[in-house]
Amino acid sequence: MRRIADTNILVRYLTGDDEKAEAKATEIIKSGVEILPETVPELIYMLTSGNLYGMPRTAVAETLSVMLNEVSVERKSVIRQALEIYGGTKLDYVDCLLIAEGSAPDVEVLSFDRKLLNEMRRRRSRT
Numbered sequence: 001m002r003r004i005a006d007t008n009i010l011v012r013y014l015t016g017d018d019e020k021a022e023a024k025a026t027e028i029i030k031s032g033v034e035i036l037p038e039t040v041p042e043l044i045y046m047l048t049s050g051n052l053y054g055m056p057r058t059a060v061a062e063t064l065s066v067m068l069n070e071v072s073v074e075r076k077s078v079i080r081q082a083l084e085i086y087g088g089t090k091l092d093y094v095d096c097l098l099i100a101e102g103s104a105p106d107v108e109v110l111s112f113d114r115k116l117l118n119e120m121r122r123r124r125s126r127t
Contacts, residue, residue, distance in 0.1 A: 005033040005071070007042045014043075014063055015053060034072040040064065040079055041093050044086070061087025089119060099123065 005028060012018055013025035043064065047055045055063070061083040068076055068083075081100035086093050095116045102109035102120055111117055 003028075003031075003033045005029065005035055005039075007039050007046060009033075010035065010039065010043055010067070011046055014047070014067060017053075029070055032072070037074055037079060040073075040083075044093050057090075058087045085119070085123075091115060091119060095119075 005025075009025045009028055012021040013029050016022040044060055047053050047060045047063070048057060065080055065083050068080055073079060078097070078100045081103065082093065082097040085091065085096040085099050089096065091099075095113065098109045098111070098116060099120050101107055103123070109116075109120060
């Protein structure tokens with residue numbers, strides 16, 4: 001049976017803002033769970049939102065990258081690369097995900113977004 005953790009489990013696990021919920025979330029994560037790739041942007045929003053936790057982008061990227069070691073998720077390496085880009089730029093996570101996907105030689109990312117295209121060009125010129 002697949003066990004999929006939602007964003008609230010992950011937030012409690014990562015922030016420890018509710019001791020009882022954190023203990024249960026830790027138990028759930030340690031017992032082996034999967035997260036959906038679609039959960040990542042919601043988690044980023046919750047952690048960076050000034051009204052909620054207000055964590056800096058770099059801290060969120062680092063924290064989530066570490067968390068990926070503890071859960072199962074499809075396209076983990078792409079998500080990890082997107083988080084690295086997210087932590088080092090001002091681009092939104094979906095743009096970072098597009099850049100990570102576009103780093104594969106057989107993928108072309110099409111966009112009118114100049115910031116996205118410029119970052120993709122900059123990264124390609126470094127390799």
